[in-house]
Amino acid sequence: xxxxxxxxxxxxxxxxxxxxxxxxxxxxxxxxxxxxxxxxxxxxxxxxxxxxxxxxxxxxxxxxxxxxxxxxxxxxxxxxxxxxxxxxxxxxxxxxxxxxxxxxxxxxxxxxxxxxxxxxxxxxxxxxxxxxxxxxxxxxxxxxxxxxxxxxxxxxxxxxxxxxxxxxxxxxxxxxxxxxxxxxxxxxxxxxxxxxxxxxxxxxxxxxxxxxxxxxxxxxxxxxxxxxxxxxxxxxxxxxxxxxxxxxxxxxxxxxxxxxxxxxxxxxxxxxxxxxxxxxxxxxxxxxxxxxxxxxxxxx
Numbered sequence: 439x440x441x442x443x444x445x446x447x448x449x450x451x452x453x454x455x456x457x458x459x460x461x462x463x464x465x466x467x468x469x470x471x472x473x474x475x476x477x478x479x480x481x482x483x484x485x486x487x488x489x490x491x492x493x494x495x496x497x498x499x500x501x502x503x504x505x506x507x508x509x510x511x512x513x514x515x516x517x518x519x520x521x522x523x524x525x526x527x528x529x530x531x532x533x534x535x536x537x538x539x540x541x542x543x544x545x546x547x548x549x550x551x552x553x554x555x556x557x558x559x560x561x562x563x564x565x566x567x568x569x570x571x572x573x574x575x576x577x578x579x580x581x582x583x584x585x586x587x588x589x590x591x592x593x594x595x596x597x598x599x600x601x602x603x604x605x606x607x608x609x610x611x612x613x614x615x616x617x618x619x620x621x622x623x624x625x626x627x628x629x630x631x632x633x634x635x636x637x638x639x640x641x642x643x644x645x646x647x648x649x650x651x652x653x654x655x656x657x658x659x660x661x662x663x664x665x666x667x668x669x670x671x672x673x674x675x676x677x678x679x680x681x682x683x684x685x686x687x688x689x690x691x692x693x694x695x696x697x698x699x700x701x702x703x704x705x706x707x708x709x710x711x712x713x714x715x716x717x718x719x720x721x722x723x724x725x726x727x728x729x730x731x732x733x734x735x736x737x738x
Contacts, residue, residue: 443549443550443556444549444550444552444556444587444589445547445548445549445556445587445588445589446547446548446549446556446557446559446586446587446601447545447546447547447548447585447586447587447588447614447621448545448548448560448563448564448585448601448603448608449543449544449545449546449583449614449615449616450544450545450546450564450567450568450571450578450583451542451543451578451579451582452542452576452579453577453578453579454577455519455541455576456507456508456510456519456542458506458507458576458577459507459508459518459519459522459574459575459576460506460574461482461485461505461507462505463522463575464481464508464518464521464522465478467521467522467524467525468521471521481518485504488503488504489501489502489503489504490503490504506575516541519542523542523574525570525573525574526539526544526567526570526571527539529566529570530566531562531566531567532548532559532562532563534548534549534559535547535548535549535559535562537567540617543617544567544571545616546560546563546567548560548562548563552593553587553593553599556587557599557601560585561602564602564603565602568603568604578603580603580604580605580608581606583606583608584608584615585601585608585609585610585611586614586621586622586623587610587623588621588623589623589624590624591624596610596623598610612629617674619673619678620633625681626681626685627678627681627682627688628685628687628688630678631688631691631692632691634671635691635695637670638667638670638695639695639698641666641667641670642667642695642698642699645663645664645699645702646698646702648663649702649703651702651706652705657703660702660703661703663699663702664699664702667695667699668699668724668727671692671695671696672724675727675728675731675732676731676732676735676736678728679725679729679731679732680729682724682728683725683728683729689723689725692723692724692725693712693723693724696721696724697712697715700715700716700719701715701719703719703721704718704719706719
């Protein structure tokens with residue numbers, strides 16, 4: 439994009455990912471990474487003879503041998519998943535293509551100097567990544583695959599095209615959702631905040647009923663409750679902070695939501711000035727909090 443080109447982003451979804459990772463594949467990957475044999479034997483012994491016991495619809499106790507799934511809720515589960523799924527990151531991809539993985543959330547980026555070149559490379563890269571995922575023994579949820587262009591606007595609006603994820607055609611849309619963020623083609627984040635606003639509004643209103651202006655919890659408790667709403671608003675702040683600081687309607691949208699919480703902290707009326715409410719509550723505007731988190735992220 440910096441060179442005047444464009445990127446086609448493809449988000450892949452793994453069907454029931456953590457429960458379907460085959461144990462035999464885990465053992466093979468541990469050997470590939472030259473993990474000491476005694477540790478491999480410990481892990482194999484951990485998985486050996488595991489059964490799923492349940493009562494079926496006829497009230498009959500049934501047992502089934504298990505052959506896959508990583509232990510969720512433990513450090514071992516994440517480690518085994520990462521070391522096995524690492525093969526996806528090592529997939530041989532076409533030029534100007536990359537794959538990003540966070541747990542099972544897989545994002546393919548295909549660059550090109552034209553729309554057609556980006557689409558062609560995305561098709562090739564997606565086919566190779568899907569082939570690798572299947573080789574690990576995992577299945578794709580193709581109906582959840584999303585794709586969109588990232589571009590700087592110099593080449594006009596992107597064309598309406600489709601790519602192929604294995605044998606499934608996927609229409610390239612105007613946005614995708616990745617790791618909880620709604621990413622549009624220009625990274626404007628307007629759609630992201632429009633989508634999260636109703637959910638945050640509901641949370642703020644629910645907290646408002648717990649925090650009446652007359653009586654109710656002390657200020658320390660009110661700040662604790664307010665922190666839950668701020669956490670929802672500020673998710674992914676290092677990514678969108680600069681855009682919000684520079685875009686007035688996004689700032690106004692966030693301040694409107696934030697005001698519900700700050701009013702309850704300082705027990706203020708709805709008619710109070712926004713600046714006064716922020717000062718009395720001791721809460722900076724969301725765009726400043728987002729910039730702070732962005733600076734901390736960059737330094738770390």
